Amino acid sequence: MPALILQLTRVGFLLLLFLFVYAVIRVIRSDLRYASADVAAASSRRARKDARRQPTGPDPSAVPRVLVVTAGHLSGTRIPLNSNTILIGRADDSTLVLEDDYASTRHARLTLQGTSYWLEDLGSTNGTYLDRTRVSTPVPVPIGSPIRIGRTVFELRP
Amino acid sequence: MSVESAEVPGKRSRRSAPQTNPDGTPTVRRPTGRAAELGLLILVAIIVTSALALVELNQNRALSLALLWYGLAFFVVFGVAHLIVRSIARYADPLLLPLVALLNGLGLVMIHRLDLANTAKALRAGDDLPSPIAPTQLVWTGVAVAFFLVVLMVIKHHSTLQRYTYTLGLASVVFLAVPAVLPARFSEVNGAKIWIKIPGAFSIQPAEFAKIGLIIFAASFLVAKRTVLSTAGKRVLGLVLPRARDLGPLLIAMVVALGVLFMGKDLGTALLLFSVFLVMVYMATGRASWLIIGLLGFAAGAYIAYREFSHVRLRVDIWLHPFADPSNTGYQLVQSLFGLGTGGIFGTGLGAGRPDLVPFANTDFITAALGEELGLVGLTAILLCYLLLGARGLRAGLAVKDNFGKLLAAGLSFSMVFQVFVVVGGVTRLIPLTGLTTPFLSYGGSSLLANYILIALLVRISHSSRMPVERPAPPPAPLNEAMTEMVPIGDLRGGTA
Numbered sequence: 001m002p003a004l005i006l007q008l009t010r011v012g013f014l015l016l017l018f019l020f021v022y023a024v025i026r027v028i029r030s031d032l033r034y035a036s037a038d039v040a041a042a043s044s045r046r047a048r049k050d051a052r053r054q055p056t057g058p059d060p061s062a063v064p065r066v067l068v069v070t071a072g073h074l075s076g077t078r079i080p081l082n083s084n085t086i087l088i089g090r091a092d093d094s095t096l097v098l099e100d101d102y103a104s105t106r107h108a109r110l111t112l113q114g115t116s117y118w119l120e121d122l123g124s125t126n127g128t129y130l131d132r133t134r135v136s137t138p139v140p141v142p143i144g145s146p147i148r149i150g151r152t153v154f155e156l157r158p
Numbered sequence: 159m160s161v162e163s164a165e166v167p168g169k170r171s172r173r174s175a176p177q178t179n180p181d182g183t184p185t186v187r188r189p190t191g192r193a194a195e196l197g198l199l200i201l202v203a204i205i206v207t208s209a210l211a212l213v214e215l216n217q218n219r220a221l222s223l224a225l226l227w228y229g230l231a232f233f234v235v236f237g238v239a240h241l242i243v244r245s246i247a248r249y250a251d252p253l254l255l256p257l258v259a260l261l262n263g264l265g266l267v268m269i270h271r272l273d274l275a276n277t278a279k280a281l282r283a284g285d286d287l288p289s290p291i292a293p294t295q296l297v298w299t300g301v302a303v304a305f306f307l308v309v310l311m312v313i314k315h316h317s318t319l320q321r322y323t324y325t326l327g328l329a330s331v332v333f334l335a336v337p338a339v340l341p342a343r344f345s346e347v348n349g350a351k352i353w354i355k356i357p358g359a360f361s362i363q364p365a366e367f368a369k370i371g372l373i374i375f376a377a378s379f380l381v382a383k384r385t386v387l388s389t390a391g392k393r394v395l396g397l398v399l400p401r402a403r404d405l406g407p408l409l410i411a412m413v414v415a416l417g418v419l420f421m422g423k424d425l426g427t428a429l430l431l432f433s434v435f436l437v438m439v440y441m442a443t444g445r446a447s448w449l450i451i452g453l454l455g456f457a458a459g460a461y462i463a464y465r466e467f468s469h470v471r472l473r474v475d476i477w478l479h480p481f482a483d484p485s486n487t488g489y490q491l492v493q494s495l496f497g498l499g500t501g502g503i504f505g506t507g508l509g510a511g512r513p514d515l516v517p518f519a520n521t522d523f524i525t526a527a528l529g530e531e532l533g534l535v536g537l538t539a540i541l542l543c544y545l546l547l548g549a550r551g552l553r554a555g556l557a558v559k560d561n562f563g564k565l566l567a568a569g570l571s572f573s574m575v576f577q578v579f580v581v582v583g584g585v586t587r588l589i590p591l592t593g594l595t596t597p598f599l600s601y602g603g604s605s606l607l608a609n610y611i612l613i614a615l616l617v618r619i620s621h622s623s624r625m626p627v628e629r630p631a632p633p634p635a636p637l638n639e640a641m642t643e644m645v646p647i648g649d650l651r652g653g654t655a
Binding site for chain 2: 005006007009010011014016017018019020023024025027028030031034049070085108113118123134137138139140
């Protein structure tokens with residue numbers, strides 16, 4: 001093959017490789033832009049919601065401060081929330097120890113991520129319910145929504 | 159492996175993708191990235207086809223329409239993968255598949271190019287023609303992509319893996335140990351006893367698969383024991399040592415795995431597994447004391463290995479003085495360095511160098527071959543691809559909500575990037591040479607298959623991490639008194655449609 005063409009294709013192929021790398025980085029950049037747009041939209045939505053909801057009812061965007069058991073044999077128990085993870089189950093080292101045949105040893109977990117608590121089922125036998133839906137993947141817990149495990153129902157309050 | 163799939167997270171959201179939030183505000187419609195993935199895959203097909211054409215041109219072979227068909231077939235394989243990802247993991251990271259396709263494609267082209275060189279060499283010497291291995295690798299690529307899709311279909315959510323923690327851990331360790339107990343006839347290739355060979359059929363390298371199983375085991379185990387590991391324990395010299403029963407299973411798995419690998423002379427995999435375990439323990443507990451304990455242990459282990467094992471000593475000697483015996487023990491490394499030197503900044507051009515002078519150029523030394531023909535610039539692009547692959551894996555781990563997913567994604571990404579570091583470091587004489595394959599580039603069915611499974615897991619995790627969150631609707635009425643209801647299963651599954 002003529003030397004000139006060899007040189008041109010040699011450089012051309014390297015340019016092609018870097019074109020690919022550039023295209024990949026472009027995709028990452030647009031991904032980042034959407035991620036920041038998400039955050040901005042979420043905060044503006046929250047601000048609007050705050051303005052609307054202020055006079056009535058609990059503010060769903062506020063950080064929950066206390067976990068209140070509303071039904072079951074622990075009814076009335078209040079657990080103040082700090083940023084620690086809350087383990088729920090029959091195990092003695094759980095934050096909320098359930099004595100309930102329908103609960104698993106390590107049943108569910110509440111973790112603080114940003115300003116909201118996320119509920120995660122730890123592979124329990126009888127399931128964890130947020131409102132009426134069974135929790136299969138981690139879900140954010142709105143304030144005042146009942147969480148039911150076996151016979152126990154509790155909710156987060158500001 | 160059967161994985162229960164009663165619950166299919168993500169299916170619901172696909173059926174009724176919400177256009178607005180419950181409170182009426184429109185959601186920001188974030189593109190799933192599938193279009194970008196398709197575009198990048200087309201670009202990859204173009205790059206790989208032109209690489210093949212360049213090789214043929216530079217080897218003075220006639221260009222034919224067959225090349226275009228090869229390119230098209232390559233694109234069809236990944237196009238099918240793209241379509242299936244689109245239907246079962248539509249929020250998956252759009253970059254993982256194209257990056258892998260590019261690396262795999264370049265590997266195929268380079269293996270084909272080395273086939274041509276080996277044939278030419280045999281012709282010149284008048285020997286029997288060696289059978290080309292590129293077609294075999296092509297078949298393995300197809301099988302590996304199929305495996306990628308099967309894993310993606312069977313594992314609907316990565317948390318199902320958590321149920322098989324100890325099963326996976328035990329199976330991996332046993333699988334890893336099989337070559338050590340098999341007679342050499344069934345397990346030895348080139349002096350390393352790390353294979354399971356079925357004569358006449360195929361041979362597999364169990365370490366590649368055991369690596370993934372052990373990472374899943376470690377992630378699941380550490381997530382379960384995280385709290386105890388980082389709090390309970392005795393304090394010795396300012397370091398918190400965990401109780402034996404908390405760390406026991408992981409420690410046993412690690413010691414057995416490392417022992418087996420050491421005996422089989424598979425130093426590369428031993429180093430890889432050790433670092434991955436160490437990094438995962440550090441990530442799970444967030445305690446620097448673990449890194450210190452691990453590094454001290456590594457230093458002690460490395461020193462003892464250097465003293466006791468002749469093959470370790472040989473590797474280190476070659477690393478320190480490659481030119482002491484350049485035509486015998488140091489030959490491979492010296493040829494690799496000469497090859498990289500010949501390539502220089504811009505390389506000799508694909509098909510125009512002599513990468514076949516390095517022994518094992520198509521497996522352990524494929525990065526040296528690519529470095530010679532694409533130069534520093536081309537090799538940098540390839541390493542950038544690995545970097546981006548690792549970064550996207552870590553990104554998926556950062557964004558996913560559950561701790562198991564985080565640890566698994568980080569462990570898998572780290573293992574892949576670290577493997578590249580060990581290989582490229584060995585080839586360029588930064589660290590002693592250890593026999594590891596370069597993910598996706600090297601010739602070898604086991605390596606390809608295992609790495610595609612790894613990518614399938616990362617794709618699965620990235621799908622759940624990028625899936626838009628459905629905020630539960632505000633409660634209609636207090637349900638405090640609600641007790642267990644009997645709901646027909648059909649209702650539960652289809653109720654939201």
